[in-house]
Amino acid sequence: MADAAFARITGREAADGQPVTVNLTMPATVLxxxxxxxxxxxxxxxxxxxxxxxxxxxxxTAGVAWVKRLYLAPESGAVVGMDSRARCFPDGLAEMIRARDRYCRTPYCDAPIAHTDHVVPYAKGGATEFENGQGLCAACNYAKEAAGWHSQVVPDATGRHTVDTRTPSGHHHRSTAPEQAA
Structure with a gap:
């Protein structure tokens, strides 16, 4: 009965085993x-x-490896970033996005951030990374999931994070992260 329950809950046979994450760090030149x-x-x-x-x-060979790249600061060798396959933004990354955006990024909304969202949806290949993240209120996040909405990160002359959103009516709205105090 336990094997049947495991199969129904996870979609895998119990004999397949449970996925395990092994955090192994080594330089790419050595790997x-x-x-x-x-x-x-x-x-x-x-x-x-x-x-x-x-x-x-x-x-x-078994098709279960994923190599996560860690990015190091050239001067100090300190870890400053990494790849992620997670659908949800890890707490630290979500905190950085909330600090950058301060309030809902939908133009004219300014509500408190309730969701850290993918600009390009995860289901459409959007990465869970700083550049592809934005803070949205719950209403705006749910609205952009409806058919006809499209968002993308676009270059901005100020260097600040800018998102272009196309609505189902075809209108384009740009949202630029607020300027940070020095």
Whole structure:
């Protein structure tokens, strides 16, 4: 009965196993090449690069690997960003978007932000990243999910985050993030 419940809830057979995330950090030059080095296993310490490459290779062959890129500041080597496959914006990223946008980004709305939303919807290939995020009130977020709405990030001369939204009537509205105090 437990296996049947698992299959109905998850859509997978119990024999398929449960997906597991293993956070393994190593430089791309070590992962992709034959350079010596080590990898760091989160909550597990360091391991030789050969073992780490073997783990990644097996997972890739099985079609279950995903390599997440971490972006480092050139001067300090500090982590400043990363890839994400998450549909929902992680708390820290959502907080950055709310700080940038301050209020609903729909022109003339100015309501408090209730949802951190994808400019290009996740279902249409939109990435869960800072540039593709915007803060919206609940009403505006639900309205833009209706047929005929289209949004995209566009370049702005000020360098601030700007979204062009086309309504079902064909009207275009631009929304630029407010200027940040220095």
């Amino acid at each position: 992709l090449g034959d350079q010596p080095g080590t990898a760091h296993l989160d909550v597990g310490g360091t391991m030789p690069a050969e073992i780490a490459r073997n783990l990644v290779g097996r997972a890739t």
